[in-house]
Amino acid sequence: MPATAPTTQVLIVGSGPTGLTLACDLARRSVDVRIIEKSSAFPRSSRAKGPNPRSLEVLEDLGVVDRVLAAGSAPIPMRKYRNGLPVTDTDPFETSRPTPDAPYDRPHLIAQWRLEEILRDRLAELGVRVELDSEADTLTMGPDSVTVGLTDGRSIEAQYVAGCDGAHSRVRKLLGIPFEGKTDEEQSMVCGDVEMEGLDRGYWHQWFDEDGAVMLCPIPGTRSGWWFQAAPERDPAGALVPPSLESFQRLLARHTGLPGTRLSQATLLSTYRVNERLADRCRVDRALLAGDAAHVHSVAGGLGMNTGIQDAFNLGWKLARVVTGQAGPGLLDTYEEERLPVAAWTLDFTSERLRATLDAIAQPGGGLDAAVSEETMGLGLGYRWSSLSPAGSTTRLRAGDRAPDAxxxxxxxxxxxxxxxxxxxxxxxxxxxxxxxxxxxxxxxxxxxxxxxxxxxxxxxxxxxxxxxxxxxxxxxxxxxxxxxxxxxxxxxxxxxxxxxxxxxxxxxxxxxxxxxxxxxxxxxxxxxx
CATH class of the missing domain: 3.40.30.20 (Phenol hydroxylase, C-terminal dimerisation domain)
Incomplete structure (x- = not known):
C-alpha cells in the first residue's frame, strides 16, 4: 500500500515569540503549519521587555510592527539611586535617531504576553490558531516524515518539526542533542509583575547598594503595573528565598526606603539564574531547534527573545522552500551554519555585557544602561561566512550582510x-x-x-x-x-x-x-x- 501523506507540512512545538514568528512566516508562504502549546492557557510571561531594532524590522515584514509600536512604548530614562536617594538620570538612547538605512533606532518596550497576543492575532488572520493542551511526549523519525506523540495519546505526523519550546525543550531532549554550558547560582534574580502606586512612571527606577538591588520598570499599557526585578533574599543557610509578594515587599523596603506596602498583587513570579548553554547542533534530519531550545544566555543586553525571533526569520523561508519542493533538504543545513555561530557569539557577548553591568552598578550612578551597546541593536549581525554568501562586495556591503533600508x-x-x-x-x-x-x-x-x-x-x-x-x-x-x-x-x-x-x-x-x-x-x- 502507498504511504499516507503527513497530516501537516510543519509542526511547531511551543508558542512563544520564536514559534509564533516562525508560524506566521510559514503560513504567509502557504505552508500547512500547526503550532502546539503544552499549557492549557496562553502564558503571560513578561520577562522579555521587547524587540530590538532588528526584530522590529522582522515584525514590519510580518505586517505587525504598527500594532507592536502602538501597544508598547519607547525606552524610558533610567533613574539610578544610592542609599535610597536619586543620583542620576540616564537615557542611553538620547542621541539616537532613525537613519535612512535603519528606520528603528532603539528597542521597544512591550510585555512579552502582549507581543505574543499580536503575533497570535496575525497568525489567526493567516488561518492558523495555536492548539493548547498539546504537550509533546515522543518523537519518531521516519524516512519521509516525523511523528510527535502527545501526552494525551494523540499524535501528529509532519514533514518537519521545529522545537521552539524553550530552555527545557522536550524536542531537544527527545533528539538527544547535548545542551552544554553552565548555570551561575550566584548571579540570580527574582522577577514578577507588580502593582505599585505613587512612583513616577516616566522612569525605569534602579536602586543599587552594597548588598542588593531593586529595579522597577513601568509596563506599557497598564495604569499601575510594573516589572519588578531584584537580587533575591537568602535564608540563614544561604538558600534563595522563593519570590512572593511578601519577599518583594521586604526587598522594596530594604533597598529603596519606600514602604513595602506600596507594592501589591505580585504575579508571574520567577527566579532567574544566569544560564549559558548552547546546543551542539540545531538539526537532526527532519527536526530543528530555534530560540531558547537551542541557546540560552545572560539577560544583559536583552538579546534572548530577539535572537529567537531572528532564528525563526532565518529558518522560515528555507523551510518553506523545502516543504513546497522548491529546494532540497540540504538548504536546511544553512540554518545551523548561519545561526549557530550567531548564538555562540551571543553567549560570549552577553557574558561580557553582564560583567560590564556588574562593574557599573558597583559605582554610584551606574545602572543597566551599561548593558546597552551598538551590538544589542542587532543591525550589524550577518552571515559573511555562509555558503549562501558567495564572493561579492561594494564599498559598504558584502554578501551575507543585512540589507539596508532607504x-x-x-x-x-x-x-x-x-x-x-x-x-x-x-x-x-x-x-x-x-x-x-x-x-x-x-x-x-x-x-x-x-x-x-x-x-x-x-x-x-x-x-x-x-x-x-x-x-x-x-x-x-x-x-x-x-x-x-x-x-x-x-x-x-x-x-x-x-x-x-x-x-x-x-x-x-x-x-x-x-x-x-x-x-x-x-x-x-x-x-x-x-
Whole structure:
C-alpha cells in the first residue's frame, strides 16, 4: 500500500515569540503549519521587555510592527539611586535617531504576553490558531516524515518539526542533542509583575547598594503595573528565598526606603539564574531547534527573545522552500551554519555585557544602561561566512550582510517608497542599480516570476524606484554612475552582489541554493558583526 501523506507540512512545538514568528512566516508562504502549546492557557510571561531594532524590522515584514509600536512604548530614562536617594538620570538612547538605512533606532518596550497576543492575532488572520493542551511526549523519525506523540495519546505526523519550546525543550531532549554550558547560582534574580502606586512612571527606577538591588520598570499599557526585578533574599543557610509578594515587599523596603506596602498583587513570579548553554547542533534530519531550545544566555543586553525571533526569520523561508519542493533538504543545513555561530557569539557577548553591568552598578550612578551597546541593536549581525554568501562586495556591503533600508520614489507614481516595502513578503528581491541593469532585471523577471521581485534603482525601466536623495546608493555603497545587481534574500540579507552584465549570476545562485547539497563552511569562530 502507498504511504499516507503527513497530516501537516510543519509542526511547531511551543508558542512563544520564536514559534509564533516562525508560524506566521510559514503560513504567509502557504505552508500547512500547526503550532502546539503544552499549557492549557496562553502564558503571560513578561520577562522579555521587547524587540530590538532588528526584530522590529522582522515584525514590519510580518505586517505587525504598527500594532507592536502602538501597544508598547519607547525606552524610558533610567533613574539610578544610592542609599535610597536619586543620583542620576540616564537615557542611553538620547542621541539616537532613525537613519535612512535603519528606520528603528532603539528597542521597544512591550510585555512579552502582549507581543505574543499580536503575533497570535496575525497568525489567526493567516488561518492558523495555536492548539493548547498539546504537550509533546515522543518523537519518531521516519524516512519521509516525523511523528510527535502527545501526552494525551494523540499524535501528529509532519514533514518537519521545529522545537521552539524553550530552555527545557522536550524536542531537544527527545533528539538527544547535548545542551552544554553552565548555570551561575550566584548571579540570580527574582522577577514578577507588580502593582505599585505613587512612583513616577516616566522612569525605569534602579536602586543599587552594597548588598542588593531593586529595579522597577513601568509596563506599557497598564495604569499601575510594573516589572519588578531584584537580587533575591537568602535564608540563614544561604538558600534563595522563593519570590512572593511578601519577599518583594521586604526587598522594596530594604533597598529603596519606600514602604513595602506600596507594592501589591505580585504575579508571574520567577527566579532567574544566569544560564549559558548552547546546543551542539540545531538539526537532526527532519527536526530543528530555534530560540531558547537551542541557546540560552545572560539577560544583559536583552538579546534572548530577539535572537529567537531572528532564528525563526532565518529558518522560515528555507523551510518553506523545502516543504513546497522548491529546494532540497540540504538548504536546511544553512540554518545551523548561519545561526549557530550567531548564538555562540551571543553567549560570549552577553557574558561580557553582564560583567560590564556588574562593574557599573558597583559605582554610584551606574545602572543597566551599561548593558546597552551598538551590538544589542542587532543591525550589524550577518552571515559573511555562509555558503549562501558567495564572493561579492561594494564599498559598504558584502554578501551575507543585512540589507539596508532607504527612502526612494516610485518611478511610476512619484510617491515615496522604502526599500523595505519592496522587500516585504515571501520573495527574493533583485535590486538593479543603474540603467545598465535593465536587461538583467527583465530577464530575471521573465525567468523567475513570483520567486524574485525585481526593482530597478534609477534603472530607466519605467518601473522600480528613483533614488532622488542618493540614500539607496549610499546605504549599499554603490558609486554614482556605476551599475550593480544586488540580490536580497527573503530574510533581508544580501545573497549576491554581481556586475550589471552578469544577470546569469542570479539564476545560478538560485539554482545552487535550491538543488545543491550545502556544505558547512566553518565552526563557531567565524566573524559575526563585521
Amino acid at each position: 527612502p526612494c520614489r516610485d518611478a511610476a507614481t512619484g510617491l515615496v517608497i522604502r526599500l523595505f516595502e519592496t522587500f516585504a513578503g515571501p520573495h527574493f528581491t533583485l535590486l538593479g542599480f543603474g540603467p545598465g541593469t535593465a536587461d538583467a532585471l527583465r530577464a530575471t523577471e521573465a525567468a523567475h516570476g513570483d520567486t524574485v521581485r525585481v526593482c530597478g534603482v534609477d534603472a530607466g525601466t519605467g518601473h522600480g524606484v528613483t533614488d532622488d536623495g542618493g540614500h539607496a546608493r549610499s546605504a549599499y555603497g554603490i558609486e554614482p554612475g556605476t551599475n550593480v545587481l544586488v540580490l536580497v534574500r527573503p530574510d533581508h540579507h544580501v545573497g549576491l552582489i554581481a556586475p550589471a552584465d552578469d544577470g546569469r549570476a542570479v539564476t545560478e545562485y538560485l539554482h545552487r541554493l535550491d538543488r545543491r547539497t550545502v556544505r558547512h563552511s566553518g565552526g563557531l569562530d567565524q566573524s559575526i558583526g563585521e
